[in-house]
Amino acid sequence: MQVLLLMYQDEKAIQKLPREEFGRIHGAFVAYVDALKKAGVLLANQGLGPTAKARTVREATVLDGPFAETKEQLAGYFLLDVPDMEAALAWAKRHPTLAHGAVEVRPVWT
Amino acid sequence: MARRKLIDVARRRQTGEEAAPTLALLNDELIDAAGGETPIPDERLRLMFACAHPAIDEGVRAPLILQTVLGFDAATIASAFLVAPAAMGQRLVRAKNRIRQAGIPFRVPEREELAERLDAVLEAIYAVFTEGWADPAGTQARTRDLAEEGIWLGRLAASLLPNEPEALGLLALMLHADARREARRGAHGEFVPLATQDPARWNAALIDEAEELLLSASRMARPGRFQLEAAVQSAHAARRTSGRTDWAAIVQLYDALLGMTGSVVVAINRAVALAELRGPGEGLAALDRLQDDARLAQYQPYWAARAALLARAGDAAGAAEAYQRAIGLESDPAVRAFLQNELLHLA
Numbered sequence: 001m002q003v004l005l006l007m008y009q010d011e012k013a014i015q016k017l018p019r020e021e022f023g024r025i026h027g028a029f030v031a032y033v034d035a036l037k038k039a040g041v042l043l044a045n046q047g048l049g050p051t052a053k054a055r056t057v058r059e060a061t062v063l064d065g066p067f068a069e070t071k072e073q074l075a076g077y078f079l080l081d082v083p084d085m086e087a088a089l090a091w092a093k094r095h096p097t098l099a100h101g102a103v104e105v106r107p108v109w110t
Numbered sequence: 111m112a113r114r115k116l117i118d119v120a121r122r123r124q125t126g127e128e129a130a131p132t133l134a135l136l137n138d139e140l141i142d143a144a145g146g147e148t149p150i151p152d153e154r155l156r157l158m159f160a161c162a163h164p165a166i167d168e169g170v171r172a173p174l175i176l177q178t179v180l181g182f183d184a185a186t187i188a189s190a191f192l193v194a195p196a197a198m199g200q201r202l203v204r205a206k207n208r209i210r211q212a213g214i215p216f217r218v219p220e221r222e223e224l225a226e227r228l229d230a231v232l233e234a235i236y237a238v239f240t241e242g243w244a245d246p247a248g249t250q251a252r253t254r255d256l257a258e259e260g261i262w263l264g265r266l267a268a269s270l271l272p273n274e275p276e277a278l279g280l281l282a283l284m285l286h287a288d289a290r291r292e293a294r295r296g297a298h299g300e301f302v303p304l305a306t307q308d309p310a311r312w313n314a315a316l317i318d319e320a321e322e323l324l325l326s327a328s329r330m331a332r333p334g335r336f337q338l339e340a341a342v343q344s345a346h347a348a349r350r351t352s353g354r355t356d357w358a359a360i361v362q363l364y365d366a367l368l369g370m371t372g373s374v375v376v377a378i379n380r381a382v383a384l385a386e387l388r389g390p391g392e393g394l395a396a397l398d399r400l401q402d403d404a405r406l407a408q409y410q411p412y413w414a415a416r417a418a419l420l421a422r423a424g425d426a427a428g429a430a431e432a433y434q435r436a437i438g439l440e441s442d443p444a445v446r447a448f449l450q451n452e453l454l455h456l457a
Contacts, residue, residue, distance in 0.1 A: 027450050028437060035438025039408060086195035090185040099443040 002043065002108040003080050003088040008072040009101030011050055028096035036080065036091065047076035072101055079108070150218060154179055155231075155266050160216045162230035170205045171230035176237055177202055190237040192375065192405050224271060232280050232336065235263045239284045245442060246294045257291075260284055268323070275327035279337030282323040286343035289316035301448040309350040317347050338367045342379075357387040374403050375411070382415050390422040410439040414449060426456045 017025070036042035051073045075097070082088045088105050095103045150156045157179045162171045173191065176182040182190075188198035208214070219227060242256025264281040271277045293311035296302050324340050342363050349355050364380035367373070377400055385393025397416055406412040417432035433453040440446045 024447060024450055027453075028446055031434050031437035033438070034434055035408075038435070038438075083194070083196040084199060086183070086185040086188065086199050089183065090189060090195050093185070094439060094441040096446070098441070099446075 001082065001084060001088075002110050003082060003085070004106045004108055005078040005080065005088070005092050005095060006104040006106060007075045007077065007095070007097040007101060008104065009075045009097055010071055011073045011075065013100065014075075025096060025099070028099075032094065032096050035094070036078070039091075041080045041082050041087075041091065043079040043081050045076065045078040048074060075101070150224075150270060152263075152266050155263060155270075156218050158231045158234060158263075159219050159224060159227050162227035163214055163216065164226065165212065165214045166205055166209070167201075168230070170201050172233035172237065173198060173202060174205055175230060175234040180234065180238060182237075182241075186241065187237070190240065192409065225274060228267070228271060228274055228277065231267060232276060235260050235267065236280060236283075236336070238263065239287075243287055246291045247299055247444070249299075249443075257284075257288060261288060273330070275330040275332050276334040276336050278323045278327040279334060279340045282320040282327065283336055283340035283343055285316045285320035285323070286340060286347055289313040289320065289347070295444065299444055301442075301444040303448070304346065312347065312350055314350070317350065320344070320347075333366075335367065335371055338363055338370065342367075355386070357383055361387050374400060374405065378412055378415055382419070385419050385422070390419045393419045394423060408439060410436050413439065417449075417452070421452070421456055424457075429456055 014022075033042065033045060036045075078095075080088060080091060082091065085105070085107065092103045092105050097103050150159060158175045161175045161179060166174065173187045176187050176190070177184065184199040184202060185195045187202075188195040191198065193201075209216075239257055239260025242253050242258065242260060245253045246257075248254040261281070261284050264277075264284050268274075268277045268281045289312050290304075290307060292313070293307040293309075294302055320340065321344060324337065324344055327337050327340075342360055345356055345360050345363065360383045361380065364376060364383055367376045368380055378397065381393045381396035381400075384396055394416070397412070397419065400406060400412070413432050413436035417429050417436055420426075420429035420432055430453060433449055433456075437446055437449045437453065440449060
């Protein structure tokens with residue numbers, strides 16, 4: 001089955017991190033992506049640009065701002081191909097975003 | 111007591127829909143059986159012993175306890191038993207189907223039946239403790255209080271069966287490990303490995319209690335897996351008074367454990383101890399003999415051990431690759447930061 005791991009984090013807090021801490025988070029992501037690839041479960045992953053550059057469309061009206069009034073914003077995704085939801089959760093528990101945010105695990109209709 | 115109840119309720123809630131029918135089944139059976147006197151003073155422990163039914167496959171008794179009584183999800187149970195989550199999920203489903211089809215009667219076992227059911231109960235308690243022990247600072251809500259809960263269940267089991275050396279051994283093992291809780295994290299929450307921990311920060315009262323339990327167990331002259339693991343802990347605790355670690359004794363204990371269990375986890379730890387005794391080359395050779403085991407591909411401690419030994423053997427490139435694997439597989443931010451730091455300081 002395919003699942004989407006959605007990373008949520010406070011983008012303002014991330015932007016304020018010292019360079020060293022940011023480097024460490026980046027390193028953890030590189031290693032995590034590596035582990036997913038070695039396990040043969042990673043289909044795609046991308047980070048998302050800041051919500052300040054986002055637009056929201058609703059009822060054919062483009063709103064000027066992002067749709068992100070919550071404290072944690074969607075920051076990126078990992079599309080995985082795993083045997084089942086339990087395997088997806090096992091990978092989600094290792095996600096570096098958990099150190100400062102949350103990861104949502106959603107099955108993908110295929 | 112009140113807090114215990116709260117933990118209880120919270121854990122029950124986590125068991126989720128999937129486990130609910132089995133739990134209900136267990137509860138009905140047990141309520142029927144509750145008319146008589148029971149030797150087990152705790153409801154959860156009663157359920158655990160009921161779950162450890164001889165008609166259920168031996169290998170799935172402890173996982174079944176963890177899922178239905180203690181509310182662990184299949185992914186967590188799978189990682190505790192080093193199997194793929196899908197395989198563990200199937201095993202649990204099959205066991206529950208069998209319980210339903212065969213109409214296995216769940217009831218509180220008589221006192222005479224407790225000893226034969228003990229192995230699975232102790233294994234489940236060990237898994238509960240280990241889940242909590244991995245996170246000494248209690249940063250994750252999911253695992254907070256689990257170490258304490260494991261010890262609490264272990265104390266109950268040991269007092270219920272004081273003539274079972276493995277029950278005492280498991281309690282000794284958990285107390286030894288818990289004695290180092292404070293010392294395992296630095297002032298800023300950073301990971302402190304055993305070798306650089308300050309023994310003055312270990313809890314002396316817990317160590318003394320553990321030593322006494324292990325002594326009582328050994329007098330019964332029926333060695334077992336948990337007693338041997340406790341003896342390894344005891345050998346490490348001796349550094350508190352002697353200032354050194356007796357690696358020769360530790361390798362011997364791991365040899366005995368390996369002979370008894372054939373566990374790949376034991377083999378990894380033995381390789382690390384062997385490296386301390388005879389140098390990184392021998393440790394690496396021992397690890398190399400394990401590399402065909404497919405389970406190790408996603409087992410973080412194997413890669414962390416391999417990385418440290420390669421670094422000590424002067425193979426910086428190999429060490430870097432192994433550290434990278436270990437970092438990608440680690441879920442604890444403190445341990446991840448430690449590994450990243452080791453990677454950064456490779457020669």
